[in-house]
Amino acid sequence: MGSINQKIVTFLMFEGQAEAAMNFYISLFDDSEVVSISRYGANEAGAEGSIIHAAFKLQGQTFMCIDSSVKHGFTFTPAISLYVNCDTEAEIDRVFAALSEGGSVLMPLGAYPFSKKFGWVADKYGVTWQLTITDN
Template identity: 75%
Template structure:
């Protein structure tokens, strides 16, 4: 086995999501992107396949041209360990905007500050403050 990469399937919002995520985290970038052209299976300009990285963690994503009966679910989430209260507060505000809060940002027995949220694209995030 060579490696394991997190794969995210969107429906027409892959590029918007990548731009959003890479704007929120330092040391993040879109590393490759290929788009559908005219007369191809997907809508012209949407993402056939792309990769981006957040803090060295690589992600792959696509825009599915097939409508599915499923989407993202909170049973899989991206877990982020934050160094400062300012960082966790900023990420909570940004990522929860237009999404939803599954567990509010507060103290829990397992973390002095933690939250579990779903962003505007349906991706789940767990944020915790490094103690």
């Protein structure tokens, strides 16, 4: 698994879509990469080839994910979301469009009293993202 030198790491639990979600997320942000992947083998608890544990970086920040081998009665909720400070209009527009595809918009991209440009979206995997543009 390697050494993760970030004290608190967001851990995302999927049921069979961890690798697709991880690869999608790293495609959206600069300085992003898969750090490590461990997979279930034949005759193990999870589906062969699915992820026991993976670590990846988004914009240099470490996240972890798993494909749970157990069916749970819960999934992601908008009560917790990833909050992204975008540097440019082009970045917020691009990331919001990509995350919205196949997902659902909770707050459309636009001006709000707390941000000149903000949007909140649940992506196609159920993870919610709040995007804002950084005032420079």
